[in-house]
Amino acid sequence: MADDGRAKRLKPSEDGGAVIFERERRIAELESEIAQLRIRTLAANQEVTQLRGRNAELKSENDRLRRRGQAEGNHDVLPVVMTATVDLSCIDSGVIAQISSFLGTARELLNLALTCKSFGWRRTMSTLNWSLIEEVARQAVCSRATDDEMGCLPQYFRGTATWLSILHRHEHLLMFDVLLGICIEHRNGDKTAVCATGDLMCSTAISSSYVMKSGAHFAEFLITGRPCIGIVRPMPGLEAGAYQKDFSFYYSSLYPDFLAQRSDDWGNSDVHACDFCCYDGTMSFTNWDDYEIDNEWEGKESCQSGDTVGLLLNLDEGTLTVYRNNRRLGVMMDGLSGPYCWFVSLVKHQTSTDAVSIKRGILRD
Template identity: 65%
Template sequence: MADDGRAKRLKCDVAEVAELRGRVSELESEIAKLRQENRQQAGGIAALESENEQLRRRGQGEGNHEVLPVVVAATVDLSRVDTSIVSHVTSFLASSRELLNLALTCKSFGLRRPMSSLNWSLAEEVARQAVSSRITDAEMSSFPRYVSGATTWLSILHRHEHLLEFDVLLGDYIEHRNGDKTAVCATGDVKISTAVLSSYAMSSGAHYAEFLITGWPYIGIVRPMPGLDAGANHEGEFSFIGDDFSGLYPDFLAQRTDDWGDSDAHACEFSCCDGERGWTDWDYDQIDDEWEGMESCRSGDIVGMLLDLEQGTLTVYRNNRRLGVLKDGLSGPYCWYVSLVKTRAVTGAVSIKRGTLPDSDKATRT
């Protein structure tokens, strides 16, 4: 029995020794790995110390005793930048020109994205979103359609930012006020001249504009006539309505296009002096001094004009109060215009801006 016990203990001792030897072997292998890692780390530390010493010497040579930082170059994959991020960035920009500068800064913003189904760049897409959020369907109809390589969303956005400007001055007695194209003033005593928003042709939908007046201007709509610009040398006085200007009517009618439609009201205006309304087919003028909305205005008033080409009407407002329908039966495109006169008492002036339809009329249009 004793011998059997000793034999068992011997077997156990042999097994334990084998296990311990295996464990020792594992520890030695782990120690070897740790030593290798230490050597690698030591080499890395030595390399960094060497680079730091070189930078220190360079700094000392240049009179700067501070250790210069190690600059690591990084490459950013801008293909992962989507329009939501660019839209947020551009919300801090002031104009389409700054958005254009962003497109020119980096081709990832300015060039068409190869992985996108769109035919335009990130900057173009942001411009399209801006146009869609700011412009009504009626205003969009006054713009050229997007055409790749010809018309860009950036150009459409730029044009929207300058929608209501008197871009054409006709006659010698009118000028922009302090260089501001949204405002004009008369310059000649008892001489009439005219300013037109020729680049903003309204051909469909509803358009509402507000005119802040000084004196007694005439405010109305006229057919778009690209041939009648400042370079046409219309000297002296100028107006679209009146016997004194009937000699110009053939020039006006020569601008006619099929887009004018069936309406023969080619110019229509409201007189802020006495509230009269007038319109013409450039063959015969008609003045009405007994219409429903006849009411004079005074300096400081805001005259509102609603051109509704779905209804074919032009409605006048004074300080957000509806005066009446100035003219009906309208069709085809029109532009806003004003005619000004300077008198001894006051110098005629007008500024224009996009307006919001008065609440009293919003209910009737919805």
Template identity: 70%
Template sequence: MADNYDRAKSLKSPGDAEVVAELRGRIAELESAVRNKEVALRGRIAELEYANEQLRRRGQGEGNHEVLPVVVAATVDLSRVDTSIVRHVTSFLASSRELLKLALTCKSFGWRQPTSTLNWSLVEEVARQAACSMATEEEMGCLPQYVRGTATWLSILHRYEHLLMFDVLLGGFIEHRNGDKTAVCATGGFFSYSVAVSSSYVMTSGAHYAEFLITGKPYIGIVRPMPGLDADAYHEGEFCFIGMARLQPDFLVQRSDDWGDGEVHACEYYKYDGGVNWTDWDDDRIDEEWEGRESRQSGDTVGMLLNLDEGTLTVCKNNRRLGVIKDGLSGPYCWYVCLGKHPTVTDAVSIKRGEAPCSIRTEQRQPNRIVL
């Protein structure tokens, strides 16, 4: 045994001692790190035990022997809450879309309750109050009547939020369609034109978007507000804002200071071939070309975005952007349409407010370019 030990000892090289020393040093470092971690962990445990003791003492002082508070879920019986209070709170919702979302949350809001004296749900009652309080008698006449199973108060409120009316008719060959002031159609002989104006909606700044559902070949555009124009003076003849020189003096006398220095007093988009006409009521520019010009078909929905911050009028067809038909616009404008009868089709248009498609809302200003 002693011989074997001495032989192994004699075989060790001088480098072995250095390796052993290095390993022992590394082991000492690791042991020191472990001890430090143990000290830090004990300290953290002590802190947590102290905090828990403080919570326990606080709970005992308040008569609660639980270390942590217990949250108990509660169910509120809305039938025991006065409906007038619920209606008042609900009335702060801003739109028919938000009311619809509320109606879908639970039956207590969206369904008629058997114990309620209302003939409809709480949400329907809020929608009824909102529509009746905001809409004028004239506007209410353009809205559908409430009929259970056919028209809800939510749908009536939604219609009101998107309501635009043709409240002024100029010329003897146009009428409201079925008494609905949001829709007009041509009457009378072939190629006899008349105009409908949404005069109560005057656009003076910002961006405004409207949608026109078209039949036939109407003209659609913007015109200066002229509240002093006597519609009765034109109820027997033909009427157009552009292309009728004999009427231009009547229009210019309506000029007011808020028109400013802008030269474009009327601008219209011709649905049939996509041309653009505009006038300063001294000279008419008929059928100007523009980038994006495209012909239309009966049944299309034409959208128009008037951006008075940038002075542009942009057209889209069936939610697809076509382009800017006019720039350099300033001052106030109203929407209008010009309709006529044709051998194969009679012009008709309905109008409503809408939300501009993303392709229009996010576009950068693109100046109108004349194509030579």
């Protein structure tokens, strides 16, 4: 057949109609998807416009609040607005008590009690006779204090002693609350630490509010210089202001003052004061008629600045044991009975100044 120069017309295949149909269907789907995307884009543009408007409103409010702060003389602090409250009555008190117990200290619990009445006021709908904070404080005292320490703490009595005050007392169980003699002071206002202030004049500090009557008690003394550390009878009638010179429990001129403080609970022991000398490790004791120095007791050992001297008073066994840097030196005195308090005697020497800090010890034997 001759080529007449015209384009030949191809014969469509048998499935050509199906291909065309599928193509048109796909085109329709794409056009629908494009339409949906256009709708979404329009909605997104509207949302962006709204957010921009809200952002402009917030900026305007922020500027207004800053101008108010500047007018009031405060350029940094913006007012705080409470937008929601929590009804604590809907929460189990045991859960709140458990959470509150992690605060730890009496001061933190007091601050919590002052935040709202749900914490600090007496819970009238509860079987407890005290506030939620009082219950947390009671649990803290009972879980932390040993039986022997409980005997040295104030007893709870409504109107006289609160559990919060008892917890605070337990946190400050050991402190030098009585200073006797003119040449001694608390170090930097800390009642757990004292230092000598006068040359070659002896003064004494007593932890008089911690009276040990039974059981075992362990205290640690971080020393500077060469102080003497020991136990003495509680004598609440001694007036610190009456001793404005040097002072020692071994001054014979003061024995009548000490014996005038005697009470029936002192018991049969004639050891009224007993101490360990950090300078040479000797032990001294007195019945306030005479005194003795033991240079040969089993644990005699000198100490130096920076050492920690531990004293373990076991009134069940009637013994006083000495430790140096957690190492047991030995039993310094036995036959003890009746109440005692911790005390330290300090002197300012020509080459050093005595200083001591006290804390509750943890026996590691």
